[in-house]
Structure formats: structure tokens, C-alpha cells
Amino acid sequence: MANHPQALHPIIPREKLDFGFDSSIPKYWFGGDAFKSRFFDALSVIFPPGEKFFMTSVRDFRDRISDPKLLQDIKDFNRQEAQHTLVHNQFNDHLKTQGVDVDYLLKWLSQLLFDKYRSRYSREYTLGLTSALEHFTALGAHAMFDKRDVLKEAHPKVRAMYAWHAIEEVEHKGVAYDVMVDYAKVGYALRIWTLLHTTLIFPLVIFKFLNFMLKHDGFSWWQRVKLNAKGIWWLLKPGGFVGPLYSHYFLYYKPGYHPWDETEQPGYDEWLQAFNLHRDPVEASELMRTTMAL
Template identity: 50%
Template sequence: MNPAKMTPPPIIPREKLDFGLDGDIPKYWLNGDPFKTRFFDALSTLFPVGERFFITCVRDFKDRTTDPKVLQDIKDFTRQEGQHGIVHTRYNDRLQAQGIAVKEILAGQEKRLFGIIRQHTSREFTLGITAAAEHITAIMADCFVERPEIFEGADDRIRALYVWHAMEEMEHKAVAFDVLQNIAKSTYRNRVGSMLLVTLLFPFHVFRIMKHMFEVDGFSRWQRTKIWAKGLWWLYKPGGLFSPMVGKYFSYLKPSFHPWQDPVVPSYDTWLRILKETGDPILAGNRLHGEQAWAHA
């Protein structure tokens, strides 16, 4: 599909959304499963600093940009990512109260992203990291909202939060890439090299954080071994969480790739309509696939 012939959805910053994160959310909120829950919990710990890194890397090229549309996209991207950081900080406050070393995790990520990577690589490379990470989060978002079984048995509030985050990732999925290609004039080597770094570091840090979480949770070594074995099968088995994303992941490596070769998912319009009609992000997230698919809608 030619991205030039598509009309991407507008990037809409949605602020002051209430997901009820101060409520009685179960510790293992995803169907009582420690691995599934802690996988998404670990993702959340990475978002506040990660979103700020993405904003910084895109804004590095703002002064080189003269196109009003691109400038507005950068502004809206910044506002959306800022809101993601705010909401996931509230999410992470729950984890801190459970004994998870959130402050230490954030400090370590701050050091890696801002103290090492931004200090020792080019601005084009850090923007490449941003575009690569945005591609991975966008294809993960596609998967989460189009496969209701992923969040089957989840707490309404957390599921709705991830659906909201996913929809906005789709809206702005091309911003960093377009700046990388059209403003930074990135080489193909820079694009692929930065993607390879993200591909290595992303699962490494997610799994490292999950390891810490399971230890804090008090699971024995044998219990942790069983949790990891079952959980990794859920992630990587045929038809598991990751395998349907493989084709879209590798499409990024094509020289002709553009994020809008894939449109937003079919459920985007439904979610947007319900949110506009009700103003309730929890209701929108949980009615997305209808009451039969979302058992708790």
C-alpha cells in the first residue's frame, strides 16, 4: 500500500484521562497470571523515561523543520508521549508500593539512555532508536487490540489503559520515522543499526526487570523456573504473543518501508467512537470487541 495514498488518522493528545489506578487493582491483574502481569508491569516501568527520551530525540530536529504539518505532528507527538509518561508514572506508583524498585529501575534507564547513549552516539542514531522503538510499540499495539485473548481475564482499568496507549501509538507511529528520513536524512545503515540495538536491549531489560519482580514477589527458585518456562512459551510459541508480529517487524528492514504501509487496526474507529460518545476511556477500552469478547466490559 502506498502511504502517499493513505489518510492517516489525526494525532489527538488526550489529557487528564482517569483509569482509576488508585483503586483496588489485583496484584496479578491479568487473569491471576504472574508472568503475564509482570510482563506488562515491566513494560510500564520503562515508559516514563523512554517516552521522555523519544520526545527529546525527535525535538533535536525541530529547528531544522520548516513544514508546518511536521511541526504540528512533532508537537502532538510530544503531548501524547508526555501523557503516556504521566499515566505510567501513576501505574508505577502501584508497583513501588508492592516493593518493586521502580526508582532504581528509572535511574538505571536514565543513565543508559541519557548518560551513555545520548552522550556517545549521534543525534541521527538516537532518533533511529526512537523510530525503531516506535515501530516495535506500534506493531505490539496492533497485536494487543486486535487479539482480545491477550487481555482475557484482565482488570478493566489496566486493559483500558493499554488499549488507550496502543491506539495513540498507532496515531503517531510515523512521526519519528518521517523526521528520521526526511529531516535527519538518515542512511539505511543508521536505520537498521539502531533497530538492531533496540531489538537486543528491549527484551533484555524487560526480562531483567521481571526477574527482579518475581524475586520481590517471593517465589522460590523452582517456582520462578516454572513461571519462566510457561511464560516464555506464551510469548514465543507459534501463535503466541510475538510470533504474529514477526512479519511486520522485518518489514522495517526493507529500504522502501514506511509505517503507513499498514493502516490503523479495524477496531480503532470503534474505540474512538465509544470514547467520543461516553468520554470514558475504561468503557471504551473494554467494549472494544463487544461484550462477548471482553468478559468484564
């Protein structure tokens, strides 16, 4: 197939991980901030249906693939995504203990992705959405590890879940893209159109779920408006959570782009070295942060 840049890191499924989600994690585990906590809680709820959608969209084209390396990558991609679903469901069960109607949100998103998108759009289009969403999730590693400590005030156990998830996104970020370009034969126009679609719908779903939770928490409409205004500034301000990601995001629009045009990821080697000590994801996250702060 096409002569793509090569992945720097192997895809390594890490199974039977224990993050220790329990009552020691407060409702507002991100520095006591309701918006920041519920923003990441919304992400956690999104992931199980999203991961299933990713795996299904890639599986649509598996029968066309003969390259043994890509077939193995797809297998390992699926194993990683399955573990992400498992762990986020464990955290989502923690949200249920707070009375959040997680099942309603999961059902709503599953209907959007499977009943609407997969019935309305072609298999090539849904794979384009998958590749674009994988681009977004891979951006999370840059948000958390690129010389900043945006999760400094987060609870260590939840911070560890997102660090581990981001690390594995770095490893498999090229899989759906390779299937899309080499086997689904998605061209530049459709690739960009599905990215634009994703750029619109992804934050809309996050904010829908975020505000659903804030309303459940008892915040009035006006209180939610103020929380959202302050939170959006935190996200978009210069040096905020999203701002430094723009340069990485816009690479996707480049003709001939490939996810492995960016092979280096700050924090990856530090996390992997720490994880290999005892296979403890919480320890790995904390040691990585300590090492990068030196």
C-alpha cells in the first residue's frame, strides 16, 4: 500500500488494570471545580459508545485487508479500545453512585452513532468520522503532556485513567487512518468534511452531557451559564487547555497528512518506563509527572 511514515511506538494492549475508583474520589475531583470535573466526566461517558463505534467502523473494511501487519494492528487496536470501554464503564459506575443517569446518556449517544449515523451515512463516511475522532483523542496527549500540567489539581486516580488512555491513543492513532486511506479509499475532500463534522458534533455532545450533569447537581440555569462561561475561558484562553492544540489539530488539513508525521510525544517514554516497574497505572502517572517536572 502507500508508503506511510512508520509508527514509533508499538500498540500494546494493557489489560486487567486497577485504578481503584472508590468513594475517596470526590464529586468535583478536579480541584473542587464543577465545570472541569464534569467536563472530563462527560468525556468518560462518551467513550464506551464511541469506542464501539470506532471498532465497528474499522471492522467494516477488515475483509479487504491482506497486510498482516495492519491486521495485527487492528487486532491490538480493538483490544486497547475494549479496555478503554471497560475502564471508563467502571468510572461511569462511580458516576452512577452520585445519582447521575449515565444509562440515559449512553443510550442517547448510542442511538446517535448507530441508529442515525450508521443508517444515514456510508461506511466510508463513518470510518472518516472515526479517523477524525481518533485525531481528537490523540490530541489529548498533547494537552496533558506537552510541558504543561493541566491536570495538576485532578484526583490522582482519575488523572491516571486519562493519562493511560492518552498514552494508548498515541500508540494506535494511525490504524483507522490507514484503513480509511488505503482500503476504504477515502479521498481528501471526504477526509476533511468528516473532520469538520467531528469538530462540530464532538464539543456539542460534551457540553450536552456536561450540562446534563450540572443540572442534576442542582445548578440553576443562570449558575450553569456562569460556570460554562468561566469554563470556556479556561478551555480557550491563551495557554489554556485547548489553545496549544491548534497547531496539532490543523495538521489534519494538510494534503498528504498522516498521523505518524508526529512521532514524538512528550511524556510517553516516561510513562512507559514508570508503568513497566509494577504495571500500576496510577503509579505510572505520578512518576511520569514527577520526572517531567524535573
